[in-house]
Structures are given as C-alpha cells and as structure tokens.
Amino acid sequence: MSSMGTVSAEPEAVVIVGASAAGTATASKLRRLGYAGRLTIIGDEVVPYDRPPLSKQFLAGQWAEDKLRLMSPDQLESLDARLLLGTRAVGLDSGRRTITDDAGRTHPFDAAVIATGVRPRMLDALSAGRPHVLRTVSDATALRARLRPGTRLAVVGGGFLGLETAATALELGVDVVVVEPSTLPLSDRLGRTASARLVDLHRSRGTDFRLGVSVAGSSRDEQGVWTLELTDHSTVTAEDVLVAAGSVPQTDWLAGSGLDISSGVRCDAMCRAAPHVWAVGDIARWWDDRHQAHIRLEHRTNAIEQADVVAKGILGVRREAYRPVPFFWTDHFDARIQLAGTYSADLTETLIEIDSARESTITLFQRDDRLAAVLGWNAPREIQKYRRQLLLEQADRSKAGV
Numbered sequence: 552m553s554s555m556g557t558v559s560a561e562p563e564a565v566v567i568v569g570a571s572a573a574g575t576a577t578a579s580k581l582r583r584l585g586y587a588g589r590l591t592i593i594g595d596e597v598v599p600y601d602r603p604p605l606s607k608q609f610l611a612g613q614w615a616e617d618k619l620r621l622m623s624p625d626q627l628e629s630l631d632a633r634l635l636l637g638t639r640a641v642g643l644d645s646g647r648r649t650i651t652d653d654a655g656r657t658h659p660f661d662a663a664v665i666a667t668g669v670r671p672r673m674l675d676a677l678s679a680g681r682p683h684v685l686r687t688v689s690d691a692t693a694l695r696a697r698l699r700p701g702t703r704l705a706v707v708g709g710g711f712l713g714l715e716t717a718a719t720a721l722e723l724g725v726d727v728v729v730v731e732p733s734t735l736p737l738s739d740r741l742g743r744t745a746s747a748r749l750v751d752l753h754r755s756r757g758t759d760f761r762l763g764v765s766v767a768g769s770s771r772d773e774q775g776v777w778t779l780e781l782t783d784h785s786t787v788t789a790e791d792v793l794v795a796a797g798s799v800p801q802t803d804w805l806a807g808s809g810l811d812i813s814s815g816v817r818c819d820a821m822c823r824a825a826p827h828v829w830a831v832g833d834i835a836r837w838w839d840d841r842h843q844a845h846i847r848l849e850h851r852t853n854a855i856e857q858a859d860v861v862a863k864g865i866l867g868v869r870r871e872a873y874r875p876v877p878f879f880w881t882d883h884f885d886a887r888i889q890l891a892g893t894y895s896a897d898l899t900e901t902l903i904e905i906d907s908a909r910e911s912t913i914t915l916f917q918r919d920d921r922l923a924a925v926l927g928w929n930a931p932r933e934i935q936k937y938r939r940q941l942l943l944e945q946a947d948r949s950k951a952g953v
C-alpha cells in the first residue's frame with residue numbers, strides 16, 4: 552500500500568464519529584499520549600456502553616444498564632472533549648476536511664476518526680414481521696422483556712450472537728429453536744472439534760437445532776405468533792424471532808465522501824482511509840500485509856488494539872503496520888471459549904486436556920509445526936500463556952520484516 556503522507560505533528564482539531572468501544576478508546580488514548588488539541592466526539596447513542604454483555608449478563612437480567620457504561624461521567628469529563636451525544640454525523644468531506652451533523656453543524660478537522668461500527672443484517676424472508684435484532688441496549692431491553700418461561704424463541708443464525716442468545720434464553724426457561732444454514736455452526740471460526748462440542752453442549756441444555764436449512768418465508772397470526780417456513784419445507788412456530796445473520800457496516804453517512812466504503816471503510820496498513828482520515832473498530836477494513844488482504848474484525852479486543860494504532864498514527868508516533876494477534880471470547884452456559892490467532896481449516900488440531908473437573912481444554916492449531924491459533928475452553932489462564940507466545944512470535948516477525 553502506498554503511503555498517504557503524514558499529518559503535521561499535532562493536529563489542532565480531531566473529530567471522532569461513533570462514541571462506543573472504538574471511538575472512546577481512541578479519544579482516551581489520544582489524551583493519554585498527551586494530545587492537547589481540540590477533541591470532538593459525535594455519537595448517535597446517548598451514553599457510551601459496552602455490547603458484549605447485551606447477549607449475556609444484561610439479557611439474563613443479572614446486570615443493570617448502568618453496569619454497561621464504558622466510562623463513568625468523571626472519566627468522560629476528563630477527556631476534555633466536546634461530547635455531542637444523541638447526534639448523528641450525516642456527511643464527511645475529505646477534501647474540505649469537514650464533518651456535518653444532523654443539527655446542521657459543520658465540524659472542521661485536521662484528523663477524523665470513523666468509528667461507526669456495524670448494524671444487524673436483515674433477511675428479506677423476515678423483514679415484513681419486525682423480528683428482534685440484538686445490537687443496542689434498546690434491542691436487548693425489548694428482547695429481554697419477551698423472554699418468559701414457557702414461550703418459544705426462534706433464533707435465525709447460529710453464529711456467536713445467535714448461540715449466545717440461545718444459551719441465555721434457555722437459562723431463562725425459554726424454548727429455543729436455532730435455524731442455521733451450515734450443518735456445523737461456527738466450524739469455520741472454531742474448528743470442527745470445538746464447534747461439535749458447542750453444538751452438543753447446546754443440545755444437552757435443550758437447544759433445538761435446524762441445521763443445513765434457512766428461512767424461505769414467514770407469517771404472523773393475529774396473536775403475533777410467527778410461523779417460519781424453512782427451505783426443507785418444515786415449519787417452526789415461535790412467539791418471538793431473533794435475526795442474528797451477520798452485520799452491515801454503518802457507512803451510509805459516508806456516501807459521497809470520496810472514501811472507499813465497500814464492506815466497511817477501506818484503510819491502509821495503519822488504518823488510514825485517506826490523508827487525515829482514519830477508521831477504527833468493527834467498521835475498519837484495513838490492509839493486513841501478512842494475509843495480503845483487506846480484513847475487518849468484529850471483536851471487542853480489536854476495537855481497543857486498533858484505537859492504539861489510530862491514536863499513535865494521528866500523532867505521528869507510529870509508522871508500523873497493524874499486525875494483531877486477533878483475540879475474542881464467547882460465553883455459553885458455563886463454558887467460556889476464547890480464541891487467539893486466526894483459525895483456518897488447513898491447520899492441524901491438537902487437543903490438550905487441562906482439567907477434567909472444569910472440562911477445560913486447549914486446542915492448538917498449527918501449520919508446519921508453527922502455532923497459528925489457540926482455542927481455550929474454560930481455560931482462561933492457559934490461553935493467556937499461548938496468546939503471549941503468539942504475540943512474541945508476531946513481534947519477532949515484525950522486527951525481522953516478515
């Protein structure tokens with residue numbers, strides 16, 4: 552990727568759009584690095600909050616909304632930023648270096664950070680009946696109000712979000728049916744052994760899987776009960792339906808900006824989308840020079856690690872490419888699954904039992920005897936050891952320029 556030139560030492564005005572994990576982490580990092588210029592944060596939600604608990608503790612009713620906050624009022628205050636919450640950015644002009652918002656204000660910038668994340672993907676077969684989605688605290692509040700013992704929830708999509716929600720709903724006494732087009736959910740992300748184990752765990756707790764099929768059509772009766780017609784001509788009835796079928800980057804507001812917004816905001820290896828414009832978090836499709844491809848990661852840890860890269864890039868104190876060791880976790884019943892590195896189907900798998908009482912295991916994924924990824928199942932301490940190893944190896948390769 553060609554270099555796009557650098558921003559002069561300290562920009563006078565930084566404008567961040569999106570006030571969630573990636574946006575607030577970028578703001579905090581800028582201040583921690585000593586940035587003393589003007590900082591504006593524009594976010595269309597009312598409070599910066601964290602999303603992972605929305606399908607777990609918050610949906611289960613264990614956590615109140617306050618506990619989701621990413622920053623206390625004091626921490627927000629200490630950012631010394633102009634906080635425009637409840638405000639939507641509606642345009643970015645990369646030539647003039649301005650952002651406009653839905654109150655008609657124009658915000659000039661020397662550096663802009665796009666942190667507007669993703670929204671749930673809707674399915675045509677369900678769009679007429681207003682199914683649930685799960686991205687925001689209001690989505691989670693609406694779903695939570697419906698999860699009553701004895702009712703049935705149909706989850707369309709057996710990815711992380713769909714299966715986590717299924718686990719939480721089952722624990723609340725709800726009957727759950729999961730409809731998923733693949734025959735082994737998540738095997739492309741966790742490998743066959745762990746995904747088969749996850750499916751077994753779900754089945755043992757009551758999840759009714761309809762695998763290898765998708766929803767062809769749907770209707771609702773006068774009581775609001777859904778009937779889903781599946782592609783194998785079977786049907787599922789349920790009081791509620793959750794669509795968990797992937798996401799769409801929130802780039803609509805960037806139409807006409809001159810940026811490449813195909814499947815996210817396309818960036819260089821330092822997460823820069825254009826001179827003076829960066830992208831961070833779920834929305835950033837950055838050039839990964841190891842895989843020779845533009846990629847996006849929708850993981851909480853990526854939002855934080857990329858924020859560090861972007862803040863340093865804005866201040867001109869980092870020139871190296873972003874080469875993360877991806878890391879995420881997902882919780883189902885009493886199982887915490889964590890994965891460090893990048894899984895792919897060509898890797899060889901070695902399963903190591905850690906503690907049979909905790910049912911904890913580590914799976915090593917290797918290519919030519921080199922560790923490429925590690926999966927921990929109820930093994931939080933052990934996985935951190937392998938994650939450190941992957942990070943050290945990555946740092947050595949970066950130093951050696953490979």
Ligand SMILES: Cc1cc2nc3c(=O)[nH]c(=O)nc-3n(C[C@H](O)[C@H](O)[C@H](O)COP(=O)(O)OP(=O)(O)OC[C@H]3O[C@@H](n4cnc5c(N)ncnc54)[C@H](O)[C@@H]3O)c2cc1C
Pocket residue numbers: 568569570571572573574593594595596601602603604605606638639640641666667668669685686687712801804831832833834848849850851852854878879880881882
């Ligand atoms: C239910 C759920 C569970 C999850 N669980 C896990 C997990 O267990 N492990 C894990 O690693 N990751 C998990 N994730 C993913 C993780 O939450 C995301 O990777 C993280 O939130 C990304 O942060 P972000 O700031 O890039 O995007 P977001 O959190 O999506 O924030 C983007 C913000 O920008 C705002 N915005 C959008 N457009 C505009 C605009 N035009 N103007 C102003 N503001 C705008 C949005 O409203 C939002 O507030 C989960 C996600 C969800 C939804």
